[in-house]
Amino acid sequence: MKAPRLTDTTLRDGSHAxxxxxxxxxxxxxxxxxxxxxxxxxxxxHGDGLAGSSIQYGFSRTSEMDLIEEARSAVTxxxxxxxxxxxxxxxxxxxxxxxxxxxVVRIATQCTEADISQQHFGMAKEMGLEAVGxxxxxxxxxxxFLAEQALLMESYGADCVYVVDSAGALLPDGAAxxxxxxxxxxxxxxxxxxxxxxxxxxxxxxxxxxxxxxQVDGCLRGLGAxxxxxxxxxxxxxxxxxxxxxxxxxxxxxxxxxxVVAPMMPFQPIPDRDSIAIGYAGVYSTFLLHAKRLxxxxxxxxxxxxxxxxxxxxxAGQEDWILDVTLELAKQKNKV
Amino acid sequence: MSSPAKNKVKVxxxxxxxxxxxxxxxxxxxxxxxxxxxxxxxxxQSEGLARARSLGIDASHNGIQPILDDPELRIVFDATSxxxxxxxxxxxxxxxxxAIDLTPAARGPYVIPPVNLGxxxxxxxxxxxxxxxxxxxxLVHAVSRVTAIxxxxxxxxxxxxxxxxxxxxxxxxxxxxxxxxVEVIGxxxxxxxxxxxxxxxxxxxxxxxxxxLLGSEEVDRQAIVDSVEEMVTAVQAYVPGYRxxxxxxxxxxxTPEGRRTLVAMLxxxxxxxxxxxxxxxxxxxxxxxARQVGEVFAQHILAxxxxxxxxxx
Numbered sequence: 001m002k003a004p005r006l007t008d009t010t011l012r013d014g015s016h017a018x019x020x021x022x023x024x025x026x027x028x029x030x031x032x033x034x035x036x037x038x039x040x041x042x043x044x045x046h047g048d049g050l051a052g053s054s055i056q057y058g059f060s061r062t063s064e065m066d067l068i069e070e071a072r073s074a075v076t077x078x079x080x081x082x083x084x085x086x087x088x089x090x091x092x093x094x095x096x097x098x099x100x101x102x103x104v105v106r107i108a109t110q111c112t113e114a115d116i117s118q119q120h121f122g123m124a125k126e127m128g129l130e131a132v133g134x135x136x137x138x139x140x141x142x143x144x145f146l147a148e149q150a151l152l153m154e155s156y157g158a159d160c161v162y163v164v165d166s167a168g169a170l171l172p173d174g175a176a177x178x179x180x181x182x183x184x185x186x187x188x189x190x191x192x193x194x195x196x197x198x199x200x201x202x203x204x205x206x207x208x209x210x211x212x213x214x215q216v217d218g219c220l221r222g223l224g225a226x227x228x229x230x231x232x233x234x235x236x237x238x239x240x241x242x243x244x245x246x247x248x249x250x251x252x253x254x255x256x257x258x259x260v261v262a263p264m265m266p267f268q269p270i271p272d273r274d275s276i277a278i279g280y281a282g283v284y285s286t287f288l289l290h291a292k293r294l295x296x297x298x299x300x301x302x303x304x305x306x307x308x309x310x311x312x313x314x315x316a317g318q319e320d321w322i323l324d325v326t327l328e329l330a331k332q333k334n335k336v
Numbered sequence: 337m338s339s340p341a342k343n344k345v346k347v348x349x350x351x352x353x354x355x356x357x358x359x360x361x362x363x364x365x366x367x368x369x370x371x372x373x374x375x376x377x378x379x380x381q382s383e384g385l386a387r388a389r390s391l392g393i394d395a396s397h398n399g400i401q402p403i404l405d406d407p408e409l410r411i412v413f414d415a416t417s418x419x420x421x422x423x424x425x426x427x428x429x430x431x432x433x434x435a436i437d438l439t440p441a442a443r444g445p446y447v448i449p450p451v452n453l454g455x456x457x458x459x460x461x462x463x464x465x466x467x468x469x470x471x472x473x474x475l476v477h478a479v480s481r482v483t484a485i486x487x488x489x490x491x492x493x494x495x496x497x498x499x500x501x502x503x504x505x506x507x508x509x510x511x512x513x514x515x516x517x518v519e520v521i522g523x524x525x526x527x528x529x530x531x532x533x534x535x536x537x538x539x540x541x542x543x544x545x546x547x548x549l550l551g552s553e554e555v556d557r558q559a560i561v562d563s564v565e566e567m568v569t570a571v572q573a574y575v576p577g578y579r580x581x582x583x584x585x586x587x588x589x590x591t592p593e594g595r596r597t598l599v600a601m602l603x604x605x606x607x608x609x610x611x612x613x614x615x616x617x618x619x620x621x622x623x624x625x626a627r628q629v630g631e632v633f634a635q636h637i638l639a640x641x642x643x644x645x646x647x648x649x
Contacts, residue, residue, distance in 0.1 A: 055589070087510075087531040087533070090512065115501075313536035315534050
């Protein structure tokens with residue numbers, strides 16, 4: 001059986017764990033290693049997508065446009081992708097990114113709000129790009145509901161729609177059911193993007209592949225938001241062992257993870273206390289470092305902050321609510 | 337000439353959807369110097385038109401024509417769409433009427449009532465930017481009148497249920513227009529806008545966060561806090577549900593330009609519930625601002641009229 005297409009997003013989801021401090025040199029080294037190892041698509045963008053560099057999400061050290069250009073010039077076979085969240089990035093940045101060399105755009109919305117992405121799919125298809133839809137925080141809605149939203153993206157021109165477990169809150173049965181529902185409804189491809197907050201990123205990815213996912217995401221060493229993503233090298237090794245036909249080089253990916261990415265990582269994302277709380281409470285994985293920073297600053301337990309954000313049903317991109325909740329919890333604490 | 341009462345200006349609302357209907361209720365509740373004479377739409381079956389009739393307000397489904405036909409309708413609120421307003425703006429200008437534009441068409445200057453309305457009393461068309469702009473730009477201005485601001489960023493989170501198809505299909509225009517308003521009216525050298533839709537049920541109140549990077553380390557924090565407080569009071573005069581959740585928060589942050597003082601303000605807008613539900617603070621602040629702009633113009637027109645009359649007395 002043919003393996004799903006593997007997209008590596010170390011240089012996008014990994015941007016969160018790197019606090020958006022990627023340098024041109026790091027991007028070049030990672031992109032070259034992945035390209036040589038036979039990974040067909042590499043995503044390079046600020047963690048929160050095009051134009052994500054902000055006070056809300058953190059400023060990029062190096063402009064994402066420069067990093068996209070750097071990655072494009074470093075690879076020979078791999079395609080370069082960028083992420084775009086309508087409401088943060090616009091068609092203006094999409095056009096700039098196309099000018100810098102992206103061939104794929106991944107357009108992400110909260111899984112209930114697919115209809116804000118029509119303009120962006122329209123431009124992507126008009127300009128000849130491959131366009132992938134991303135339904136974020138997919139654990140918040142049941143499979144049939146997600147399939148309806150995916151159909152909207154398909155009608156706007158999506159070539160593939162992903163079930164995105166942004167909170168790392170799904171378990172294998174939930175991941176598989178969602179992928180299956182999309183497979184049954186869509187004519188186009190279906191993808192799956194995992195986070196490891198509950199320790200099952202690889203398990204969920206394998207369940208998604210078994211349910212028919214045509215595309216899956218990984219990051220070398222799992223470098224990504226929250227407890228990180230499914231590790232690209234692990235997905236590659238596992239699918240190889242399962243007998244899927246593929247064009248990647250497992251040992252080259254192990255080397256890339258160990259010798260290129262591990263040395264530059266500020267920490268190894270793992271399902272620790274606060275990350276597990278993210279998966280358990282079902283909040284956006286990128287809230288982790290913001291909650292840790294503010295928790296320290298205002299002397300509030302980050303776990304309490306994250307659980308409260310889950311209770312309020314915060315969605316992708318609402319980092320400003322972390323400050324709000326932290327201030328409220330700090331006030332309550334001072335009253336007691 | 338048999339003129340209407342000299343203490344009122346006749347106004348019309350163009351657009352009988354949610355926004356037009358909410359605005360109708362606001363003007364009827366608090367008419368000030370306005371007399372709402374007509375609600376005009378294009379849909380004969382429109383609920384808004386039926387509501388107007390049941391309240392004794394003239395209603396028409398013939399679009400802008402009945403407005404053009406009645407020269408006594410001197411102020412026209414346009415709550416249709418940006419596309420339609422482009423045509424309406426031209427017709428209203430030719431007919432010598434004042435247009436208050438609630439769409440993102442921006443044919444006239446941006447106005448924020450407590451910031452720059454006074455400077456545009458001679459205009460024939462003014463634009464209300466966006467809901468997020470009406471909410472956040474006053475506070476950006478409150479800081480920029482104290483100290484120079486190189487960068488300001490606003491994040492608006494609104495309930496999914498309160499974002500209509502117009503907003504959804506034109507979300508880029510929201511970010512462009514709001515960011516531009518943060519610069520032009522707010523006084524920030526660079527502005528950035530982010531909008532997020534939250535589908536939680538029950539729906540969340542409209543929330544806005546304003547982040548401002550200050551140009552100087554030597555800044556009088558108390559002066560900023562006082563200026564912000566004064567501005568919040570000024571906006572509350574016409575948007576009662578407008579409130580800061582906390583005093584402005586000051587922090588030092590690393591930025592690409594080095595260490596900077598950051599001011600963060602967390603704002604919540606509860607709608608008045610005139611017609612739309614209270615969670616739709618984003619729609620409420622648009623109609624409340626529009627009513628306020630209409631009232632200020634109505635007073636201005638009456639003052640001009642009375643000046644004119646005095647020449648003949």
